[in-house]
Amino acid sequence: MDVxxxxxxxxxxxxxxFCEGLLDSQFIQLQQLQDESNPDFVVEVVxxxxxxxxxxxxxxxxxxxxxTIDFKKVDAHVHQLKGSSSSIGAQRVKNACIAFRNxxxxxxxxGCLRCxxxxxxxxxxxxxxxxxxxxxxxxxxxxxxxxxxxx
Amino acid sequence: xxxxxxxxxxxxxxxxxxxxxxLAVDDSLVDRKLIERLLTNCACKVTTAENGQxxxxxxxxxxxxxxxxxxxxxxxxxxxxxxxxxxxxYELLKKVKESSNLREIPVVIVxxxxxxxxxxxxxxxxxxxxxxKPLKQSDVKKLRxxxxxxxxxxxxxxCMGR
Numbered sequence: 001m002d003v004x005x006x007x008x009x010x011x012x013x014x015x016x017x018f019c020e021g022l023l024d025s026q027f028i029q030l031q032q033l034q035d036e037s038n039p040d041f042v043v044e045v046v047x048x049x050x051x052x053x054x055x056x057x058x059x060x061x062x063x064x065x066x067x068t069i070d071f072k073k074v075d076a077h078v079h080q081l082k083g084s085s086s087s088i089g090a091q092r093v094k095n096a097c098i099a100f101r102n103x104x105x106x107x108x109x110x111g112c113l114r115c116x117x118x119x120x121x122x123x124x125x126x127x128x129x130x131x132x133x134x135x136x137x138x139x140x141x142x143x144x145x146x147x148x149x150x151x
Numbered sequence: 152x153x154x155x156x157x158x159x160x161x162x163x164x165x166x167x168x169x170x171x172x173x174l175a176v177d178d179s180l181v182d183r184k185l186i187e188r189l190l191t192n193c194a195c196k197v198t199t200a201e202n203g204q205x206x207x208x209x210x211x212x213x214x215x216x217x218x219x220x221x222x223x224x225x226x227x228x229x230x231x232x233x234x235x236x237x238x239x240x241y242e243l244l245k246k247v248k249e250s251s252n253l254r255e256i257p258v259v260i261v262x263x264x265x266x267x268x269x270x271x272x273x274x275x276x277x278x279x280x281x282x283x284k285p286l287k288q289s290d291v292k293k294l295r296x297x298x299x300x301x302x303x304x305x306x307x308x309x310c311m312g313r
Contacts, residue, residue, distance in 0.1 A: 026285050033188045041188060048181045079234065083263050084181040087285040
């Protein structure tokens with residue numbers, strides 16, 4: 001594949017992520033913060049998001065598996081996950097967290113258990129796609145091309 | 152080296168001394184990284200703290216510390232998350248405003264939640280502004296106005312963004 005084809009593939013893939021609601025405009029903010037002096041900014045922030053999220057999702061599963069559930073603790077974790085997903089533009093993860101917090105408030109165990117599954121699903125989906133996106137980006141760089149900016 | 156602050160393109164040319172120094176407080180690593188980049192993109196020097204206690208220690212208000220004069224620290228703005236475990240951003244705001252040395256430093260509170268009572272509470276306690284997360288570049292540009300060097304009153308020529 002030549003550079004042009006790699007770039008088209010990248011742009012299309014990124015566009016689809018926005019169309020599917022996986023990413024929102026906050027992700028564009030991140031991309032705009034990347035430049036020659038900070039060429040890996042997006043990957044760096046997103047990597048922090050991955051680490052943070054996996055820790056939180058594990059904690060959530062653990063906390064929800066207790067005999068007596070500490071809903072305040074669950075809510076605190078979901079709040080954090082909502083915050084970081086919102087900060088990087090991971091829209092569907094963020095939305096899953098919003099629903100989750102409602103169930104926490106109601107102390108609805110069933111609802112919370114469903115929500116943690118939903119949050120995990122959305123997280124792994126966006127993670128996989130972002131990793132693919134970064135791979136496509138790398139292919140352009142390796143081929144000596146420029147990464148197309150978001151219109 | 153451009154010392155004029157009326158052109159935003161001179162921001163990259165400002166030397167160490169002239170860049171406003173911002174203390175950014177947030178328990179989220181993702182958000183600390185983001186705010187740091189947003190601020191450095193606006194030609195600010197940034198110190199981050201992961202909680203209120205660390206922020207206070209940096210400001211010289213930690214337990215057992217003798218208070219330092221802000222002219223040594225030269226912090227031009229504090230930007231803090233509201234929801235933090237331990238000390239909230241509101242509590243940090245209060246401590247700063249209670250300090251005779253530090254109360255002049257503008258404090259901006261950020262939160263992911265738009266709660267009017269929370270906003271009013273912070274503004275009443277002396278917060279300069281309350282902003283909603285996630286922060287964008289345009290939000291941070293607005294903050295430049297507050298970041299005038301202490302002792303150098305704004306003569307209306309400060310850049311407020313493009």
